[in-house]
Amino acid sequence: MRQNPSFTLADVPEIRRVIEANPWATIMSAADEGLVASHYAVLLDDARDDLTVVGHVGRPDDLIHGMGARELLIVFQGPHGYISPGWYGDVPAVPTWNYTAVHLAGVPEILTAEENLVVLDRLVERFESRMPEPRRMWERPNDPAYVERLAAGTVGFRLTPTRIVAKRKLSQNKSPETIETVIAALTDDGPYTNPALAAEMRRAQDARRGGKQ
Numbered sequence: 587m588r589q590n591p592s593f594t595l596a597d598v599p600e601i602r603r604v605i606e607a608n609p610w611a612t613i614m615s616a617a618d619e620g621l622v623a624s625h626y627a628v629l630l631d632d633a634r635d636d637l638t639v640v641g642h643v644g645r646p647d648d649l650i651h652g653m654g655a656r657e658l659l660i661v662f663q664g665p666h667g668y669i670s671p672g673w674y675g676d677v678p679a680v681p682t683w684n685y686t687a688v689h690l691a692g693v694p695e696i697l698t699a700e701e702n703l704v705v706l707d708r709l710v711e712r713f714e715s716r717m718p719e720p721r722r723m724w725e726r727p728n729d730p731a732y733v734e735r736l737a738a739g740t741v742g743f744r745l746t747p748t749r750i751v752a753k754r755k756l757s758q759n760k761s762p763e764t765i766e767t768v769i770a771a772l773t774d775d776g777p778y779t780n781p782a783l784a785a786e787m788r789r790a791q792d793a794r795r796g797g798k799q
Contacts, residue, residue, distance in 0.1 A: 587689055587751050592759050595686070595752035601637060604664045604688050604752070605630055609712070612661040613643065615651040622650050627709060628660060631744060637690060638746045640697070640705045648741035654696040658745060662688040665782035669757065673771045674764055684768075684783060686754045690747035702742030703734070756787045758794070765791055 595601060611628040614621060628641035639660065643653065651658060664686030671679035697705065710723040723733055757765050765787065772784035 587687060587753055589751060589753065590755075593753050593755040595688070595754040598637065600754075601688055601750070601752045602630055604686055605637070605639065605662050608662050608664050611641070612663075613641075613651065614659045614661065615656060617650060617652065624651065627713075628662075629705070629709060629712065632708070634746075636746070637750060638744060639690060640742065640744045642697075642702060642705060642709075642740040642742045645739050645741060653741055653743060654694060657691055657693050660690045660745065660747075662690075664688075664754075665780070665786045667772065667780040667783040668778045669768060670771070670778065673768050674760070675767070684756050684787065686756070686786060687752070689749075689751040690745060691749040692745050692747045694743035694745040697742030697744060699737070701744075702740060703737050705742050706737055706740065754786075754790060756790045758790065762791070762795075 595604075605628075609627045609629055610625065612623055612625055613628070614623045616622075624643055624647045626641055626643055628639050631638040631640045643651065647653075666683060666685035669682045669684050671681055707723050714720040714722055724730070757768050760768070769784045769787050769791070772778070772780045772787070
C-alpha cells in the first residue's frame with residue numbers, strides 16, 4: 587500500500603480500534619507457485635496492548651501459506667466508499683474512494699493445540715455473545731469430543747508484526763467545509779449513502795479539531 591504522509595495512521599490505539607471493529611481479514615503470502623490469499627476472522631491478542639493478533643486457518647491453508655516459516659501479510663479494511671467530485675462544489679475534481687486500511691506483516695508463531703482452543707473459544711464468544719440466545723463453543727449440544735475434533739482441523743497462530751502500514755484516507759486534504767459537505771452527502775439518501783464511512787470521517791474530523799491523530 588502506497589503511503590502518503592497526509593493519510594498516515596500511526597496512532598496505535600486507533601489502529602487497534604480499526605482491527606477490533608473490522609476482524610474479517612485477508613491473509614496473504616508468497617508461495618512457490620505465486621501469491622496466495624485466504625480470508626479469516628483475526629483478533630487482537632487480548633494479553634497484549636500492541637498490534638499482536640491471533641487467529642487460525644483451516645488445514646491445508648497452513649501448508650499453502652507456509653505458516654510459521656515465511657512472512658504473512660494480514661490486511662484489515664475499515665469503512666470505505668465512493669466519493670463523488672460533485673460533493674466538492676464547483677471546482678476541478680475527480681472521483682475518489684475513501685477508506686481505512688491496516689497492513690500487518692511478519693512471520694507468525696504457531697499456537698499449541700491448547701492455545702488454539704482458547705483463541706477459537708474467544709472467537710466464538712466475540713460474535714455469538716450478541717445473539718439473543720448465544721451458542722457458545724463448549725455448550726450443549728456440542729461436546730468436548732466434537733469441539734476438539736473440529737479444532738484439530740485448524741492451525742492457530744499469533745503474529746507480532748515487524749512491518750506496519752496503516753492508512754486513513756478520509757478527505758484530510760480537503761478543507762473542513764468540504765469534509766462537512768462530504769459527510770452530509772454520505773448520510774443523505776442517495777446511491778452512495780454510507781453512514782459507516784460518514785461516522786469514520788466524523789471521528790477523524792473531530793480528532794483533527796482536537797489536535798489529536
